[in-house]
Amino acid sequence: MKVFDGHNDVLSRVFAAGPGAMEGFLSGDGEGHLDLPRAELGGLAGACFAVFTAAPPPADYEDGAYFVPVPHREALREGLAQAALLQRMARASGGRLRIARAAADLDGDGLAAVLHLEGAEPISTGLDELEVLHAAGLRSLGLVWSRRNAFATGVPFAFPGTPDQGPGLTDAGRALVRACGELRIALDVSHLNERGFWEVAELSDAPLIASHSGAHVLCPSPRNLTDDQLRAVGERRGLVGINFFPGFLRADGADEAETPLVLIAEHAAHAAQLAGPECVGLGSDFDGATMPAPLGDVTGLPALLDTLRSAGFTDVQLEGIAFGNWRRVLAETWG
Numbered sequence: 001m002k003v004f005d006g007h008n009d010v011l012s013r014v015f016a017a018g019p020g021a022m023e024g025f026l027s028g029d030g031e032g033h034l035d036l037p038r039a040e041l042g043g044l045a046g047a048c049f050a051v052f053t054a055a056p057p058p059a060d061y062e063d064g065a066y067f068v069p070v071p072h073r074e075a076l077r078e079g080l081a082q083a084a085l086l087q088r089m090a091r092a093s094g095g096r097l098r099i100a101r102a103a104a105d106l107d108g109d110g111l112a113a114v115l116h117l118e119g120a121e122p123i124s125t126g127l128d129e130l131e132v133l134h135a136a137g138l139r140s141l142g143l144v145w146s147r148r149n150a151f152a153t154g155v156p157f158a159f160p161g162t163p164d165q166g167p168g169l170t171d172a173g174r175a176l177v178r179a180c181g182e183l184r185i186a187l188d189v190s191h192l193n194e195r196g197f198w199e200v201a202e203l204s205d206a207p208l209i210a211s212h213s214g215a216h217v218l219c220p221s222p223r224n225l226t227d228d229q230l231r232a233v234g235e236r237r238g239l240v241g242i243n244f245f246p247g248f249l250r251a252d253g254a255d256e257a258e259t260p261l262v263l264i265a266e267h268a269a270h271a272a273q274l275a276g277p278e279c280v281g282l283g284s285d286f287d288g289a290t291m292p293a294p295l296g297d298v299t300g301l302p303a304l305l306d307t308l309r310s311a312g313f314t315d316v317q318l319e320g321i322a323f324g325n326w327r328r329v330l331a332e333t334w335g
Helices: 010-017 021-027 036-042 058-063 072-092 128-135 171-183 194-203 227-235 262-275 298-310 315-334
Strands: 003-008 044-051 097-099 111-118 138-142 186-188 209-213 239-242 280-282
Touching (some): 003 209, 003 239, 003 298, 010 072, 021 036, 021 072, 036 044, 036 111, 044 072, 044 315, 072 128, 138 209, 138 315, 171 186, 171 194, 209 227, 227 262, 239 262, 239 315, 280 315
Parallel strands (some): 003 044, 097 111, 111 138, 138 186
């Protein structure tokens, strides 16, 4: 069964690793959670490849200093470098990796990569960069990572907490939402605070997408969606990609690798109950977070599908969660 994954941080990892890392990704050097040969072993047929800029040092996560806004010039430089990296990876892959610009590109053999911007810091309020990135293949955009920028406010990682923290979209953020609608770029509300979520829902008529989130009632992290948000995703025929990070799965919020895969199934089941099984997908956060030890890396995807099947999802529902639901929602958004 082929899989579409709503979020990975491969580009950030390979970019940070420097020269030679791209070749290692293509040949299978075993670094991180994902490289091309392991993706093929795990059945990964499509994924959103995130461009994440100005990553804070690990110590800053502990004291909240990562919440400081990022200079546009720095973010643009890193954003363009990572977008260019994906272009080079696809060109050097011999057809095994391609950039998906339309729904038909999600079909066929090999790995379809959707260029995604995680946090709009590389874009100025004039939105000129959005046009250029769209021409380069950008088809998915999250307004924020877990910090404030010129467009919106993200939620912090402090646990426990509510997603209802901070103000809504700025005027520039509302303009960005409208511009993404005109360009048919998918809007991702993961990392966005609750006020921003509801403003996006009001401003955009596209499906609501949370690429890598979970259910707040099961794990009270600010990064997870409330039941009202999950219902809104279902009403808009959107999608929630269930995040694999233990800190967004466990009731205690612990970043603990010894976390059973059944917790992913429990979040998927809760989202399916409120939004509908056709609005549930996968959003791993490979290369961006701790993974449950029973999964390991991308080669563990078949084990996860077995866990979802054992939790009661039918084969038809499972095919949707694994791939079909993501394909539908992106096709409806892109046109």
